[in-house]
Amino acid sequence: MTLPIALISLSVVAFTFSLINPGLGLFMAIAWLLSGPLIFHRSVEAAIAQRLLGMRQPTPQEAARLWTVWEQVTRRAGVNQGTYVLWVQERAELNATAAAGHIVAVTRHAMDRLPNSQLAAVLAHELGHHVGGHTWAAMLADWYALPARTVGRWIFAGLTGLLKSRNVVGVSCGGCLSLFILWFLYVYTFEASMWWLVLPVMAAPLFITWLHRRAEHRADDYAAGLGFGTQLMSVLAAEHQAQAGPGMHPPGTPPQSDHPAVRGAHTNFEARLRHLQRVEAGRR
Template sequence: MTQQPPPSPPEYPEPPAQAQQSSPYLPPPYPQAPQHPQAPQYPHASPYAQAPQHPMTPEPPQPPVYPTATEPPAYPTSTEPPVQPPAPEPPAYPTTPQPTVTLPVPPPSAPQPPPAPGDPAHPHHIATDRGRVHISAQQRRTDATAVGNLLLYLPHFLCSLLVVALLSLIFGDLGFLFVLAWLASGALVFHRPAESALARHLLRLRYPTPQERARLEPVWREVTARAGVEGRNYELWVEDSDHLNAVAAAGHIVGVTRFAMNELPNGELAAVMAHELGHHVGGHAWSSLLGYWYALPGRIAWRVLRAVTGVMFRISRAFSCFGVVFFGLFVGGLALATISSLYGLPLLILAVPYALAAVGRRAELRADQHAAALGFAPMLAAVLEKLHQQEQRQVAAVTAAQGGVPVAESPVSRLLASHPDYYTRLHHLQAYLQPQR
């Protein structure tokens, strides 16, 4: 099917020239369309048809067409940078030599001495000004260490009872009174005059002077206040010694050395006294002294028997080998008869010293724990460090006296030691030295 071209638009007559000359700026009047009964239908213009231009509208000028380059011009490039001429050196001007000035070098500052033990700036200084004090209802207790100590002294007690019963035969019918008096003598451990005699004659302690009491009593009040213990129930004593040490004796005695009192800051002195108070509170002091007292007759009898045996052995050796053999058989038969009659009880005495030493070491750890629980763990660790250094100096002195031969500690001596070693005690304090979460 052939597409016909669209009809051309109708042509309108030109406006009169007079109207164009009179008003060039007004649009020209267009002739009225003839009256027809119905407007003719014009076909729609094609979208590609160009709209008629107004005769008075000038056509806009077209922009000039400039030539465009498809590719930028290639400029010559150089791979090597241009060589720069060397910069001229500045002229050297004559300079006047300046005199050398030597400043005095200050001498190195001397290390500051550590604070004195009584200086409040010392890191282990504690305040002793306390107001109200809460006293605990339970002042003492008997822990497992004290009970174990008493049980271990039982074989010694039975041997002492045998010795006292043999001695009571001298008194005939009144011998049982002698045995009862010995059994009741254990109460003297808690008698104040007997304690004073024990501290003065056996432990070599003395009463403190007024100046020493002014040094000890504020620290002791702080220790007992933290523990909730009535401090006036105990007596403070001093030992004239240049070593760092302290002792808890009988039922009411706390003794410190002169070195500990004068050379330690009050915080470390409080740690030492809190350790000794732990022995009293736990029952270690009175149980050890009571066991030692009831074992004393057996100890004396053993020393007498050993001395007599030594004398008899030297006498038998003076005769001949036959005398030595006879003496050995006699002593062996007597020991066998004693062991058989006592159901092997004397054999336990051979192992008791090792068991007592182990219980004593445990008591020391419990006393350390008591002092650390009162807040003296850092101070107690410092005291243990000083004790360790003191022991090292003693070992070095003994080594030098032996010509440089080191002192070797035997396993038996370690088993019989009454105190734990430094590293063991410090290990048990770590729980109190570490910061709490």
């Protein structure tokens, strides 16, 4: 799904450095292609967790409780307990996050509110993401899409700034640039026969949303298969209630992160709850 935007990112990298030197452009394009696996190095993952995802290492008291619960989950799953690293996020939701290749982060709110049985359920769900390869695929997709998305955000921010300006010249320039971009996309898509690249890029967000939803259901299935279905349904019901009612989050806690590595993963609690109820009913 993200291959077309990855190709655009590669073109952005090659073109940018080719302005300095054509050989440098080729070298940086190859280096960019080979850079993906580096983001799964433990030190790089730790930097991503701290600086981009707002995670922190647990305190000794938090670590003692987390490792006790985590040992129960990994023992049921038959997974080496030390394969993944546990972190804590300052977020106002009763959930956890699987990120990068070896990181499982639980929110401090979940640590404060959930008993060990329900905490184990959300950790089992995140382990399901890792076992299913969801976190690896998502991180690689986001990494290779980064240059194209960055340029897209710059263009969008520039156009928005021009169109919102109170200057007649600025608004006129913004309108002309918008029309030029639309004309360029039309020519590039149809007259240059590059529809195979442009149309998938436009349709990719819809497919990725569907894939995220499918990954959540599979991770829920994994947790239920380990025997945590009832506890996970309790957590989802509480989160759905908090999501439906404004002002349910405790004061002083930030909202859910919008970083691509974690966004959209836990938002449709009602659909996940209905899915788990069907799964548990089938198991009975």
